[in-house]
Amino acid sequence: EAQVTQNPRYLITVTGKKLTVTCSQNMNHEYMSWYRQDPGLGLRQIYYSMNVEVTDKGDVPEGYKVSRKEKRNFPLILESPSPNQTSLYFCASRKSGTGGNEQFFGPGTRLTVL
């Protein structure tokens, strides 16, 4: 089944404790992206990657890191989480180029930073 998976789905942590949210897709998509969703603010893009070893900042990159060492994986790293990073996070992927309009989203990761 074609899908985007994220782990963990739920996480409660404390300020300053490094964490990684994994994202993996099995569709051989070039493009991957991370979003955070907050009430009233919609889905805001954190980072995106157009292919392996190519990453770029979205609209709200502060406090986050990403890497794209393999095509299928795009982990989101919070080196020193803070309470304002409490949010619902979505990973997405799609093909690049012609026919690549549809983004496939993962199920979401609900993160709480105390």
Next chain:
Amino acid sequence: GESVGLHLPTLSVQEGDNSIINCAYSNSASDYFIWYKQESGKGPQFIIDIRSNMDKRQGQRVTVLLNKTVKHLSLQIAATQPGDSAVYFCAENGYKLSFGAGTTVTVRA
């Protein structure tokens, strides 16, 4: 920079009626415009897209209209059903891309 769809926040519709969800955009250079649906507790899901050189496209129970003159996009849902209750986002097919807050559609029985 980003181009974000601007939506009216809520829409309440009677089951069986047609729904119209509107969106304004700012970037005129996009090749495609896309509608997504997000049900409670799930990630957004692609509904339909429209190429920028078209003004109308139909899918199953949905129609998207594009008016480039006024930079306006709409999604029409025919015979709205309870399963259509969700948040709807419009977006472009760019790489650096955020979505607005969307329109929350509530279907009344």
